[in-house]
Structure formats: structure tokens, C-alpha cells
Amino acid sequence: MKKLFKVVVALLAAITVASVAVPVATAHAATDANINASAAIAIDADSGKIMYAKNANQALPVASMSKLLTIYLVREAIKQGKIKWTDTIRPSKALAALSQNRSLSNVPMRTDTTYTVKELYQATLIYSADAAAMLLGDAVAGNQTKFVQMMNNKLQSWGIKDATIVNANGLNNSDLGSNMVPGTGKNAENKMSAKDMAILARNLLKDYPDVLKTTSITKMTFRKGTKDATEMDNWDWMLPGLIASYSKLKVDGLKTGTSDEAGDCFTGTVKINGMRMITVVLHANGSGTTKRFVQTAKLMSYVVHNWQTATLVxxxxxxxxxxxxxxxxxxxxxxxxxxxxxxxxxxxxxxxxxxxxxxxxxxxxxxxxxxxxxxxxxxxxxxxxxxxxxxxxxxxxxxxxxxxxxxxxxxxxxxxxxxxxxxxxx
Incomplete structure (x- = not known):
């Protein structure tokens, strides 16, 4: 996800929730969520039931939401005993250089230092750190080419066949320089449909539900106590207490995504009225820096007021x-x-x-x-x-x-x- 300057965050923090939010209570009479985005979907995480869909099958750029797939493969590798949370890995010169690019979402890394899988995992989920996600791919597969193949294989195992995955973090390949996977195209970008993203998020929550313990962290310091210490503010502004939060929607994940092609995207989740829902909004339209969250809140509110859990058998x-x-x-x-x-x-x-x-x-x-x-x-x-x-x-x-x-x-x-x-x- 392209990094926004911290001064922007500070200014937005002063904006009241009322000025950027569509109150949850106003959606109860809606028969259609009328989401202002290129594509959107809402599903029940437990059953996989689709509760709303707009252009949900078209593959579109998803930017940093791709990192959820990287995180899934990291968790799978840990479960299988292939890597451990405490394992350390040293970035290559090229990857370290990428991490120093502050026009991207990054935590700075150096070639004379190693980093644990745990801290890279946190940086990827909380701060959407681009180079950190790629370094996790190296930890799992040995190199980026093999890791991208693993990503594609995992999607296919879930029945997802129309996705395009060219890197571990969702950046346009033009931002990666020498870190680009050979043969993937210099301007290629990860693409998935809203439905594909919902399937990915559902599998992540089903197999590794404790991922929410990390996605719900609003702020953390990377490499605390060192000269490389970096404050990581969560880009999911719907988390309780942040500027796009809603009192009736206790959102606890999952991942934002932003690029020139993808626009403002968000895969969110909340548990309410006994239902764990997953929503995906691709290329939210409208004005302001909170538009993806405004559209997500509309979608979540629509689901709350128009769907209910039931035991049919x-x-x-x-x-x-x-x-x-x-x-x-x-x-x-x-x-x-x-x-x-x-x-x-x-x-x-x-x-x-x-x-x-x-x-x-x-x-x-x-x-x-x-x-x-x-x-x-x-x-x-x-x-x-x-x-x-x-x-x-x-x-x-x-x-x-x-x-x-x-x-x-x-x-x-x-x-x-x-x-x-x-x-x-x-």
C-alpha cells in the first residue's frame, strides 16, 4: 500500500467520526446496500453464504490485500514446522534498499541485521510493510519466484482460477526494481475478484483465527529500543478508537490495499449478533481518505439489518x-x-x-x-x-x-x- 505521510494521519485524527461516517442506524430500511465501489461482496464467515454481491466475480487489482495470502502461507509453514516465529532472516541488498523507500509502506531494514518471522509478520499485518512481506516469502520458500508459485498454487487449491499473482506484497512490479519475479511483467499487479478475496479471508480466519489478535492492534513499535525503531499505525481506520470507527461495528480486521490501479480497497471483518461477516470493497468511490471505510460501514450495516443467523437443519x-x-x-x-x-x-x-x-x-x-x-x-x-x-x-x-x-x-x-x-x- 502506498504510504501516506504521517502529517495526513495527524490531521485526519482531528476529524470527528460524525463528519466522515454514515451512521449505522440509517441503513436499517435499505433493501440494497448501493455500495459506491467497482466491486463488493459480503459473506458469512462460518457458512460462506453470500449476503451481498456487486461485480463480485471480476478480477481487479487488490494491492496490499494480497498480503493476506502471504500471511496465510507463513502461518501454514509455521504449523507444518517448516519455520518458527523466532527464526531470523537477513534481507538481501536489493530488498533492504526497497525497505528504505518511504514513499511505500515500509519499515526500514538493513543487511547487517536479521529480523524474526514474528516481527516481520506484525509489520506486514499492522503497517502493511512491503519489503517485510517479501522477506517473509523468502523465509517460507527461499526466494520470491518460488513463493509466488506457492501463492498461486494455494489459490488454485481453493478453487480460485482467475487470479493473477506476481508478487508477495501487491505493489505494481514497477515499484520493485530488481526484486521483481522474472517473467511477471514490469508493470504487472496482483488481481483478484471480490469473491476471491472473501474466500482468502474466510480460509485465513477459519484456519488461523488468532490472526485477529494482530490485525486488531492499532499501534505498535517496530524494533523498539533500537535506532531503527519505527512507529506502526494500523491502516485499518475502522478499528475501535480510530478515525473511521463506528460504535456499533467493532471491526477487528483485516487488511487495506491502495495503489493507483486498485484505488482504495478494504477487506474487513466484524462479529455482530452472533455472525462473523467478511466484507470486501474494491476501488471505493467518493471523496476523502475514508471512502473505503464509509462504503464498508454501509455494507456491514446493510448486512446487520437485512440478514440473520438461522439453524435450518x-x-x-x-x-x-x-x-x-x-x-x-x-x-x-x-x-x-x-x-x-x-x-x-x-x-x-x-x-x-x-x-x-x-x-x-x-x-x-x-x-x-x-x-x-x-x-x-x-x-x-x-x-x-x-x-x-x-x-x-x-x-x-x-x-x-x-x-x-x-x-x-x-x-x-x-x-x-x-x-x-x-x-x-x-
Missing amino acids: KKGGTVKGHKTATVTKGKSKTVAIAASRTLKTVVPTGTTSANITKTYTSKKLAAPVKRGATAGTLDVKVKGDNLGYVDGAGSKVAVTTKTADAKAGFFRLLFRGIGEFFSNLF
């Missing part, structure tokens, strides 16, 4: 009209079946049971059948909701057997067949 619950399933050649001939899991999702406010349809599709069972075998699928739909889920799975629940059924013996099957033959004659 309970684990162990029976399927109406299908309490048992037939087992071909089974000893008992039938087994009890029930929903394999609880389906908790979000639905439009005011949804009632009359708006919900549950369609059961059975699967043929042949003995022997074990307990927990899939007997069918329950597809749950809410009338009027066509937004779907980011993972494409939809509201489907496997229906499984509650008991086992062994295969009937030869004589049992023989006499059963004879009985069925004669019963069919009359």
Missing part, C-alpha cells in the same frame, strides 16, 4: 417423510436415517419456515450397510435468495444411517423372495 434430526431407508438384501430391510450435521447459516431477515424448502434425494443402499453410511442428501433453499455460497456448495446436508444392517443370509433371502413372488400374484 439440526444434527440427528429426521427428514420429513423419510425416517428410514430401504436396504437391498439387508437383514432388517430398512435402517433409520437422520441429518449428519447441523446446518447453520444466514437468511434474509423475516424468513419463516414457509419460505424454506427441503428437498431430499435418496441413494440406493445395498447390504451390508454400516452406521453413518450416506443414504441421501437434503438440499435446503430459501425462497428469493439466489446469491449462493462462495464455495459453491450450497445448503446441502448429507443424510446418514443411524444404525447398521448386515446382509441377510441365503435362506432368509430365499424365503423372502418366495414370499414376495406369491404376494405379487394376488
Whole structure:
């Protein structure tokens, strides 16, 4: 993210929240969030349910929000034991030079000093430090070329196929100089759709929820107590106490992004009314330095007032009209079946049971059948909701057997067949 001069931050800090904010209460009657941005999306982090979408499938520049993918790979490497928080790494001459470019968002680094994975992680998430993100890539993969390949592979593993990833920090390649990955294009820039960013953020929160402990830090000092000490103010101004915060929206992450091509972007998250939502705004329009946060607040407020959590299916619950399933050649001939899991999702406010349809599709069972075998699928739909889920799975629940059924013996099957033959004659 391009660095803004601290004097600007100081001036903006004097602006009251009321002068830059759209009060949360004003959005309750909206039937459409009407987000003023090139693209936007809002999803439920738990279920992946899409609650708002505007141009959500078009790949656009995402700038420093790319760093969330870098952070995911760092956390994954730590979990796998490939690196540790306390591991140290020394920047190359070229990367150290990049870190000294204060027209970018950076913490200064030197070639005669090593830096821990932990402090680079904090600098990347809190201050959006560009060179720090690239140094983390070196720690994980050994060099930038291999790390960018890892980034692309991870996105593809999540079903994201239309993204363009050329570096670890989201800068335009023209800003990287000799740090650019060969073959990626001198003016190339990371691109993802709003939906892609939501999927990335959802996976990060699902697999490493404690990332919020860092993204919610409003201020920290890099290399405290040294001559390189740098004050890091979080660029997420929606955090409580900062200039774009809202009393009814306790935002605790995740990441901003800014570039000439990307404009002002923000991937945000908040937990409210038992729902953890993720919002993405790409290239927010309007005036002022808080426009991405104004649009995010409008989107979050729209979700709060127009969506609610609901349990549509309970684990162990029976399927109406299908309490048992037939087992071909089974000893008992039938087994009890029930929903394999609880389906908790979000639905439009005011949804009632009359708006919900549950369609059961059975699967043929042949003995022997074990307990927990899939007997069918329950597809749950809410009338009027066509937004779907980011993972494409939809509201489907496997229906499984509650008991086992062994295969009937030869004589049992023989006499059963004879009985069925004669019963069919009359």
C-alpha cells in the first residue's frame, strides 16, 4: 500500500467520526446496500453464504490485500514446522534498499541485521510493510519466484482460477526494481475478484483465527529500543478508537490495499449478533481518505439489518417423510436415517419456515450397510435468495444411517423372495 505521510494521519485524527461516517442506524430500511465501489461482496464467515454481491466475480487489482495470502502461507509453514516465529532472516541488498523507500509502506531494514518471522509478520499485518512481506516469502520458500508459485498454487487449491499473482506484497512490479519475479511483467499487479478475496479471508480466519489478535492492534513499535525503531499505525481506520470507527461495528480486521490501479480497497471483518461477516470493497468511490471505510460501514450495516443467523437443519434430526431407508438384501430391510450435521447459516431477515424448502434425494443402499453410511442428501433453499455460497456448495446436508444392517443370509433371502413372488400374484 502506498504510504501516506504521517502529517495526513495527524490531521485526519482531528476529524470527528460524525463528519466522515454514515451512521449505522440509517441503513436499517435499505433493501440494497448501493455500495459506491467497482466491486463488493459480503459473506458469512462460518457458512460462506453470500449476503451481498456487486461485480463480485471480476478480477481487479487488490494491492496490499494480497498480503493476506502471504500471511496465510507463513502461518501454514509455521504449523507444518517448516519455520518458527523466532527464526531470523537477513534481507538481501536489493530488498533492504526497497525497505528504505518511504514513499511505500515500509519499515526500514538493513543487511547487517536479521529480523524474526514474528516481527516481520506484525509489520506486514499492522503497517502493511512491503519489503517485510517479501522477506517473509523468502523465509517460507527461499526466494520470491518460488513463493509466488506457492501463492498461486494455494489459490488454485481453493478453487480460485482467475487470479493473477506476481508478487508477495501487491505493489505494481514497477515499484520493485530488481526484486521483481522474472517473467511477471514490469508493470504487472496482483488481481483478484471480490469473491476471491472473501474466500482468502474466510480460509485465513477459519484456519488461523488468532490472526485477529494482530490485525486488531492499532499501534505498535517496530524494533523498539533500537535506532531503527519505527512507529506502526494500523491502516485499518475502522478499528475501535480510530478515525473511521463506528460504535456499533467493532471491526477487528483485516487488511487495506491502495495503489493507483486498485484505488482504495478494504477487506474487513466484524462479529455482530452472533455472525462473523467478511466484507470486501474494491476501488471505493467518493471523496476523502475514508471512502473505503464509509462504503464498508454501509455494507456491514446493510448486512446487520437485512440478514440473520438461522439453524435450518439440526444434527440427528429426521427428514420429513423419510425416517428410514430401504436396504437391498439387508437383514432388517430398512435402517433409520437422520441429518449428519447441523446446518447453520444466514437468511434474509423475516424468513419463516414457509419460505424454506427441503428437498431430499435418496441413494440406493445395498447390504451390508454400516452406521453413518450416506443414504441421501437434503438440499435446503430459501425462497428469493439466489446469491449462493462462495464455495459453491450450497445448503446441502448429507443424510446418514443411524444404525447398521448386515446382509441377510441365503435362506432368509430365499424365503423372502418366495414370499414376495406369491404376494405379487394376488
